[in-house]
Amino acid sequence: MKKILIIASIIIGIVGLSVVGYGFYLFKTVKDTASEMHEPIEREKTRLVDFDSREPLSFLLTGVDSSGDEIKGRSDTIIVMTVNPNEKSVKMLSIPRDTRTEIIGRGTQDKINHAYAFGGVSMTMDTVENFLGIPIDHYISVNMEGFKDIVDAVGGVKVENTFSFNYEGFNFPQGELFLNGEKALAYSRMRYDDPRGDFGRNDRQRQVIHGIIQEGAQISSITRLDDMLRAIGNSVKTDLDFDAMNKIQSKYREARHSVEEIQITGSGTRINGIYYLIVPDEEIARVSNELKEHLEIN
Incomplete structure (x- = not known):
């Protein structure tokens, strides 16, 4: 009997050490990933x-x-996301990359996605903040080539495709689809065969991001978690450090259960032979007021 108790104690001890050891490993891996992602910017908030x-x-x-x-390069995707933990809700607004606006820091009117090429994420934040009239608190930049690795790491994403199309060798039938990383990247990039152009592509991009948020929040597999952390560390940059990420995860995570996609509209025109999207002032005001209300800004 004594021998059995000793063996049982050893087994329990080994299991306990393994759990503690993995917990330490996981904590260290997450912290290392956060450190790799962290890229502060010089910007007056x-x-x-x-x-x-x-x-x-x-x-x-x-x-x-x-x-x-x-x-680096031009921002192919520009999305403003507001998070209200009190209402447990998220709002996502895609800004079409051809939107004509003032590029803050250059004093010129240009396509909004050119701000990234001129002055990186800092100039883009200032430009979007000025365009919408709301504060932009933090940023997350994703290398689109690494985007597919993130989708694969969460096990793929579910989307609702509104019409059938082919793009980059893939067929996307109408209806509910489950996409791996390579297909998700192609799905989110197509715009020329979309009757809604950039607006349709923006919808698909928000779908994929929403899918990543939902799938990522449910990950329990150790292997998939490691893969996700590795993919994120290689492809994502943010001004949030580990402590800030930890607080957001703790205080704001319930907001992911209600994600609303909002639209901004305008009309296309050519100026000196270059295509721009012109968004009327009243449309900007409408979207701005909706986001301000969600941010609880008076």
Whole structure:
């Protein structure tokens, strides 16, 4: 009997050490990933959000065409995401990349996606903030080539395709689809065969991002979690450090259950032979007021 108790104690001890060891490994891996992602910027913020008080906050999400691990070039995707933990809701607004507006820091009118090429994420945040008239608190930039690795790491994403099309060798039938990383990237990039052009592509991009948020939140597999952390570390940059990410995960995570996609519209025109999307002032005001209300800004 004594021998059995000793053996049982050893087994329990080994299991306990394994759990503690993996817990330490996981904590260290997450912290290392956060450190790899962390890229602060020199920018005068409009305000400081108190995470502990669960104040609503905003993010600029940019998807940037790039090669390798470096995030540079023009922003192919510009999404403003507001998070209200009190209402447990998220709002996502895609800004068409051809939108004509003032590029803050250059004093010129240009396509909004050119701000990234001129001055990186800092100039893009300033430009979007000026365009919408709301504070942009934090940013997340994604290397679009690494985007497919993130989708694969969460096990794929579910989307609702509104019409059938072919793109980059893939067929996307109408209806509910489950996409791997390569297909998700192609699905989110197509625009020329879409009757709604950039607006249709923006819808598909928001679908994929929403899918990543939902699938990623449900990950319990150790292998998939490791893969996801590796993919994120290689492809994502943000001004949030580990402590800030931890607080947001703790204080704001319930907001992911209600994600609303909002639209901004305009009309296309050519100026000096270059295509632009012109968004009327009243349309900007409408969207701005909706986001301000969600951010609880008077």
